[in-house]
Amino acid sequence: MERRAHYRNRVLPWLLIAPQLILVLVFFYWPTSQALYWAFTLEQAWGGGNEWVGFDNFMGVFGDGRYWSTVGRSAVYAAAATGISMGIALVLALFVDRGLKGTKIFQSVFIWPYALAAPVVGVAFRFIFSPQAGMIGSLNRIWPGIWDPATNGLHALIMVIISHAWLSIGYNFVFFLAALQMIPRSIAEAGAMDGARPARRMLDLQLPLIAPTTFFLLIMNIISTFTDSFGLIDTMTEGGPIGSTEVMVYKIYYDGFKSLDYSGAAAQSIVLMLIVITLTFVQFKWVERRIHYT
Amino acid sequence: MxxxxxxxxxxxxxxxxxxxxxxxxxxxxxxxxxxxxxxxxxxxxxxxxxxxxxxxxxxxxxxxxxxxxxxxxxxxxxxxxxxxxxxxxxxxxxxxxxxxxxxxxxxxxxxxxxxxxxxxxxxxxxxxxxxxxxxxxxxxxxxxxxxxxxxxxxxxxxxxxxxxxxxxxxxxxxxxxxxxxxxxxxxxxxxxxxxxxxxxxxxxxxxxxxxxxxxxxxxxxxxxxxxxxxxxFIGSPAMNLLEGEFDAEGHFVHGQGGRIAVSSLNGHRVPGRKIVLGIRPEAVKRTIGPQIGTIPGIVDYVEELGGSRLIHAEVNGNRLVALDTDTEELSSGTPVHFTFDDALHAFSIEDGKRIDIHPA
The missing domain is CATH 3.40.50.300 (P-loop containing nucleotide triphosphate hydrolases)
Structure with missing residues (x-):
């Protein structure tokens, strides 16, 4: 049976999809087309319009050692932030799922951080990780220099990664908890009758059964580290010290708006966009083939 | 062990x-x-x-x-x-x-x-x-x-x-x-x-x-x-359970004046004593025409089971189910007569406990 409505009026359907269509056109296709235009052209030195340069901008980007170290840093950032966030979220979800006391409260509490905007979190964590104040301040007084994100690049990167992980724990927690609660209780009981202790049941029964959700979250988290990291980095470190927290998205912003290299930044945008599209594509393919348990 | x-x-x-x-x-x-x-x-x-x-x-x-x-x-x-x-x-x-x-x-x-x-x-x-x-x-x-x-x-x-x-x-x-x-x-x-x-x-x-x-x-x-x-709970169709009391002659009176002669339950057939009488549907037999001691009833409906059938009948305002193996056409409203084997069950009306029907 065909399950679709047919409109006699030819204008009405367009009007109905117009809001969404306009949003996508204005905020995605138009900027993307601009980026494509800039990526394949170069503004002439003394003005006078852009000139077509083919893949020169991309060659320039790929030939730049600093770009590759940014890519490497982004990969580390993605792996670490995703790993920490998903790991902690999973542990929290497992505890809440086991129905310990106060489960209802924790369910809400763990979700709240997700409602915060990245720059807000960035500012908050700047204070929390400030080397002069608070707990870390007293640690620094005992062992001077043990924590100084303002001058130590590694410390700065760790700080940003932890902030990013903290921000996304809530999101991951909600999905993990929903997935765990979809598993019939009797499966865990059958495992208990078969002699498996809680930890064993988690490894053998719960984790395999939530694998589809885990994969979905993995992709979403990696994408988020590529795109959402901007707000955090801009408020916390501005890519510093000496570029040690400069990830791909921040370098695009910096090269484009600070160094005014529109073409180079546009080329990097296209590369980042292709990475995200690929990840999204992998995600969709997986969802299609995803195993449905009965 | x-x-x-x-x-x-x-x-x-x-x-x-x-x-x-x-x-x-x-x-x-x-x-x-x-x-x-x-x-x-x-x-x-x-x-x-x-x-x-x-x-x-x-x-x-x-x-x-x-x-x-x-x-x-x-x-x-x-x-x-x-x-x-x-x-x-x-x-x-x-x-x-x-x-x-x-x-x-x-x-x-x-x-x-x-x-x-x-x-x-x-x-x-x-x-x-x-x-x-x-x-x-x-x-x-x-x-x-x-x-x-x-x-x-x-x-x-x-x-x-x-x-x-x-x-x-x-x-x-x-x-x-x-x-x-x-x-x-x-x-x-x-x-x-x-x-x-x-x-x-x-x-x-x-x-x-x-x-x-x-x-x-x-x-x-x-x-x-x-x-x-x-x-x-046990037995399908379920046992017929009739609430009633014994009259002066020791007959069991239920519903709107239906009288059932009971030969067992010696010592319990005290006039005015209330009990619940239980009769399994398979213990209820249909007789041809009225005889001494039979219970008259009116067919409500018949459930076909294939080899046998269940007659749901109204007996003095109560429902009685009988397991029947006959094939004679019985439509709703037909008068019927039942008798039953003396394999009776009796229960206290107060706490539902069994009353021994063959006391020593």
């Missing part, structure tokens, strides 16, 4: 009492069926034996060892769940062998044992499949094989056939009976299906509202129900 002792076991959820003190002794190798309406606490009792529910009060001992504080894995029970609870991401072999894997058995021995058990329930060709690719009956077999592979001291069945169609249910019933004969393992089977209960049980436990109403062999319970509840 006593396999399982249940001593004054209670279960409370918050303020709700689910089980109010159950006592039960189960002998080794017995097949016990716990039967009761939904919500009577039968599954909860089973789960307390398994270790999946905490015991609020009382004691459960398996082979003379109190297991109240033991984890399910330490109790030596295996369970077949209502919805099978198979591991969907494991193959049939993986499902059956999981307990052995957890116990740390080496792979070659494990595979050998899995194969042996699979053969005993006819699953050897399906070992590489996943539960999602199996039919209901096959899943049921996997669940049983998974319970058998551990060679447990006790089998627990929690309404295992409730998701199967009628025909498959009968077949699985036979299978369970056969396996029990072969293995001789003490088994507790929870169900709300009385046919299942009657055919499987060595001894039957009837539960109602968190109490054990009666324990006994199926025939014993059928022939001598200890309470009005058991009388009403």
């Amino acid at each position: 006593t396999a399982i002792s249940i001593r004054n076991v209670k279960k409370r959820y918050g303020k709700a009492d689910i089980i109010h003190g159950v006592d039960l002794e189960i002998q080794a190798g017995e097949f016990i069926v716990i039967l009761g309406p939904s919500g009577c606490g039968k599954s909860t009792l089973l789960r307390m034996i398994a270790g999946l529910e905490e015991i609020t009060a009382g004691e459960i001992a398996i082979e003379d060892r109190v297991v109240n504080q033991l984890e399910p894995r330490e109790r030596g029970c295996a369970m077949v769940f209502q919805n099978y609870a198979l591991y969907p991401h494991m193959t049939v072999a993986g499902n059956i062998g999981y307990a052995l894997k957890v116990a740390g058995m080496a792979k070659p021995q494990r595979e050998e044992r899995v194969l042996k058990v699979a053969q005993s329930v006819g699953l050897e060709a399906l070992l590489a499949r996943r539960p999602g690719e199996l039919s209901g009956g096959q899943r049921q077999r996997v669940a049983m094989a998974r319970a058998m592979v551990r060679e447990p001291k006790v089998f627990l069945f929690d309404e295992p056939f409730s998701n199967l169609d009628a025909k498959l249910r009968v077949a699985m019933r036979g299978e369970v009976r056969r396996l029990h004969r072969q293995l001789g393992v003490t088994s507790i089977f929870v169900t709300h299906d009385q046919t299942e209960a009657m055919t499987l049980a060595d001894r039957l436990v009837i539960m109602n509202g968190g109490h054990v109403e009666q324990v006994g062999k199926p025939a014993e319970i059928y022939n001598r129900p200890v309470s009005r509840f058991v009388a009403d």
Whole structure:
């Protein structure tokens, strides 16, 4: 049976999809087309319009050692932030799922951080990780220099990664908890009758059964580290010290708006966009083939 | 030898009492069926034996060892769940062998044992499949094989056939009976299906509202129900239960002045004494025309059962069901006459307890 409505009026359907269509056109296709235009052209030195340069901008980007170290840093950032966030979220979800006391409260509490905007979190964590104040301040007084994100690049990167992980724990927690609660209780009981202790049941029964959700979250988290990291980095470190927290998205912003290299930044945008599209594509393919348990 | 002792076991959820003190002794190798309406606490009792529910009060001992504080894995029970609870991401072999894997058995021995058990329930060709690719009956077999592979001291069945169609249910019933004969393992089977209960049980436990109403062999319970509840619950079609009192001549008077001559119940036929009289539909016979002592009634409707039929009749304002093997056309409104074998049951009207109809 065909399950679709047919409109006699030819204008009405367009009007109905117009809001969404306009949003996508204005905020995605138009900027993307601009980026494509800039990526394949170069503004002439003394003005006078852009000139077509083919893949020169991309060659320039790929030939730049600093770009590759940014890519490497982004990969580390993605792996670490995703790993920490998903790991902690999973542990929290497992505890809440086991129905310990106060489960209802924790369910809400763990979700709240997700409602915060990245720059807000960035500012908050700047204070929390400030080397002069608070707990870390007293640690620094005992062992001077043990924590100084303002001058130590590694410390700065760790700080940003932890902030990013903290921000996304809530999101991951909600999905993990929903997935765990979809598993019939009797499966865990059958495992208990078969002699498996809680930890064993988690490894053998719960984790395999939530694998589809885990994969979905993995992709979403990696994408988020590529795109959402901007707000955090801009408020916390501005890519510093000496570029040690400069990830791909921040370098695009910096090269484009600070160094005014529109073409180079546009080329990097296209590369980042292709990475995200690929990840999204992998995600969709997986969802299609995803195993449905009965 | 006593396999399982249940001593004054209670279960409370918050303020709700689910089980109010159950006592039960189960002998080794017995097949016990716990039967009761939904919500009577039968599954909860089973789960307390398994270790999946905490015991609020009382004691459960398996082979003379109190297991109240033991984890399910330490109790030596295996369970077949209502919805099978198979591991969907494991193959049939993986499902059956999981307990052995957890116990740390080496792979070659494990595979050998899995194969042996699979053969005993006819699953050897399906070992590489996943539960999602199996039919209901096959899943049921996997669940049983998974319970058998551990060679447990006790089998627990929690309404295992409730998701199967009628025909498959009968077949699985036979299978369970056969396996029990072969293995001789003490088994507790929870169900709300009385046919299942009657055919499987060595001894039957009837539960109602968190109490054990009666324990006994199926025939014993059928022939001598200890309470009005058991009388009403066991037997299909259900027993006719008529409330009434004895008149000055010792006749039982019910409904709108219907009189029934009763020869048993000596010493109880005191004028004015109120009781509940129970007559099984199969004990009620239709007579041709009125005779002395017959009960007149009007046919309400007839249920065809194929080989026999049930006559639902109105008798002095009460409903009487008779099992009839005749084929004479009986339409609604036809007057009929009943008599009955003297296999009567009588219950106290106050507490529903059985009144002995043949006192010494």
